[in-house]
Amino acid sequence: MHPMNISRAVARLRAKDRLVSTTDSLNHRRRNLTLTDAGRAIYHDLIISAQEQARSLLEVLTIAERQFLTAILDRLLERALEIAAPARGD
Incomplete structure (x- = not known):
């Protein structure tokens, strides 16, 4: 923000x-x-x-689809934190 x-x-x-x-x-x-x-x-x-x-x-997703979505979101979050780290001074 x-x-x-x-x-x-x-x-x-x-x-x-x-x-x-x-x-x-x-x-x-x-x-x-x-x-x-x-x-x-x-x-x-x-x-x-x-x-x-x-x-x-x-609720429209199967358990496997939810697990796949979670894995993708986790990878994207990791990458976002890597990108943001230099701006935060990490």
Whole structure:
């Protein structure tokens, strides 16, 4: 995500009391973000909804097809992390 989009999202969540932001004690330029109880409740509801949608989407696949899809996604994730590592300084 673009940093400006993240800043706007954080500001909206803070304005709605769904997120709190504190200064990191070791690095004063860094901010620690924590969901409030209201934010965690919304997150919980979103996770349940996302899991139900994923289950519904994947139910058309056989077990073998799901395993194949998982293997492909794992390989793609590995590659994405390799590509991103230099940008993160890893």
